[in-house]
Amino acid sequence: MADFENIKLSIAGRRANITLARPDKLNPLDWSTVRELKRVTKQIDANEDISFVVITGEGRSFSAGGDLDGYLHLYRHPEEFAAFLADFYDMLVTIEQSPKIYIAAINGICVAGGLELLLACDLVFAPESARIGDAHINFGQLPGAGGSQRLPRAVGMLRAKYLMMTGVLISAQTAAEYGLVSLVVADDDFTKEIDALVDNLSAKSVIGLRGMKTLSAMSEQLSLEEGLKQEIEYVHRYATTERDATEGLVAFKEKRQPKFNKGEN
Structure with a gap:
């Protein structure tokens, strides 16, 4: 598989690990990163040796969402913005429709586009310290990668409107109660619990x-x-x-x- 600038890819046995790797920017899902994710997810789909995919982030953030400076450029170039939204849509649908099992390992802050990526995955693990929310409205933005459609289906309309309209970040435990997170674990056990989950799945059909x-x-x-x-x-x-x-x-x-x-x- 090809090298990437914004993400890291490692493969061990039947497991692939995708790491969002721009911690200095809180792992933004800008256009270049989305295109890399689109490319790698399609490559993984074509690899018959891979059954499980873990997506996580480097540093203290899973992903803080889009690159606001990049959005300013895209808003001023409508055709490019349409192409970006199409790439984001295609990448998330690839994850949803993939025969692989996608696990979101929410290592820290997860908002906006990060939340939209979470919503496309099959299982979600988070440490107790993780904070999750929509937050688009805090900067006058709207979700454009499926958040307004997948979030109500995941947590119900009232909770979805609360998250989208207030822009608040909720704890991992509250996210689990909402139905956004499969399991919350102690921070020190996070990596071990992800490994244990993959081991559990690997024993299944x-x-x-x-x-x-x-x-x-x-x-x-x-x-x-x-x-x-x-x-x-x-x-x-x-x-x-x-x-x-x-x-x-x-x-x-x-x-x-x-x-x-x-x-x-």
Whole structure:
């Protein structure tokens, strides 16, 4: 994979680590960074050896959102601004629709575009010291990377309006209560807990995890009636064609650990 200027990429086994790496600027999601994220997520999608992706930030911030100076330029060049928004949209949709499991490791401040990146991921871990919010309105801005649409779906309309209209940052624990964070851990245990999560997922059926991601997405995109129909069709196909479904039951019967397929598309 290619080198990057604004992010760092490392791969170990079936896990890829993407680190936003401009800590002096609180890891802004400016156009160049978004383009790099768009490129790396598409490259990861094409790599059959990768099953799990952890996104985090360097320093004291996950991401403080956009580069305001960069936005001034983009606002004065409407065609460029439209291209930036399209790249941001494409990158986040790539994460949402990817067969890989994306984990947001919110190491510190997470606001605006950082929150929009969080909302596209499958699982979110945060240390107790993390602070999370929308904050666009604090600078007279509006969310343009899906925040106004994904946030109400994640936390409900009243809480979403509260976060968007006040611009407040909430604690990791409050974010968990809202439904923005999967698990809050002690600061000193953060890295260890992320590693433990990936180890836990690695013991599961990769094909099964992808199915869980697909079925979960249906719940947001379809009516309950249609979603239930699609679930029946999907699980029937999975159970009758995928070896992992049978292997899990046989292993349980034989009182042993399942031997699932690893990293196969």
